[in-house]
Amino acid sequence: MSNQSQNVPWFLWPFYALFRLIGWIILTVGRMVAAIIGLVLMIAGVIVSLTIVGAVVGVPLAIFGFLLVLKSLS
Numbered sequence: 001m002s003n004q005s006q007n008v009p010w011f012l013w014p015f016y017a018l019f020r021l022i023g024w025i026i027l028t029v030g031r032m033v034a035a036i037i038g039l040v041l042m043i044a045g046v047i048v049s050l051t052i053v054g055a056v057v058g059v060p061l062a063i064f065g066f067l068l069v070l071k072s073l074s
Contacts, residue, residue: 034072041065 008016042065049058 031072035069038065038068038070038072041068 042062045058045060045062045065047058048054048061
């Protein structure tokens with residue numbers, strides 16, 4: 001999405017504002033869901049990697065969860 005100003009006619013401005021609000025809500029909820037999923041993956045990765053055999057799967061799972069949380073915060 002570009003940051004250039006858009007000339008919205010005055011009679012369409014309520015619809016424009018409503019769509020911008022809905023877009024912001026969807027973006028915020030999506031980031032929160034990504035952060036929660038990342039935390040769950042990190043916890044699951046740590047739990048799985050408590051066993052030596054599970055470390056092969058658990059460490060990448062925890063790293064992926066951390067990267068997901070990191071991306072959702074930025």
